[in-house]
Amino acid sequence: VTKGVVSDRWMLTYPARLLKIDRRLLSGTYVFTGENSARSVLDKFARGDVELTEVTIPEGMPIWKIASVLQT
Numbered sequence: 001v002t003k004g005v006v007s008d009r010w011m012l013t014y015p016a017r018l019l020k021i022d023r024r025l026l027s028g029t030y031v032f033t034g035e036n037s038a039r040s041v042l043d044k045f046a047r048g049d050v051e052l053t054e055v056t057i058p059e060g061m062p063i064w065k066i067a068s069v070l071q072t
Helices: 010-018 038-047 063-071
Strands: none
Touching: 010 038
């Protein structure tokens, strides 16, 4: 939980466990702007609404170089 996204940690963690959202949470970057209710945060987690990043990998690039591109 990033500090400042929701005011009370338990208003997020308890319902997430109850609704089993915590078991199917996708890894990634979740972007939150402005004020967020615990419900809106849980909805975003349930949808798997992560920020996507587009990456272009040139043909023939060695795997070790691809790994360094994806790491950044």
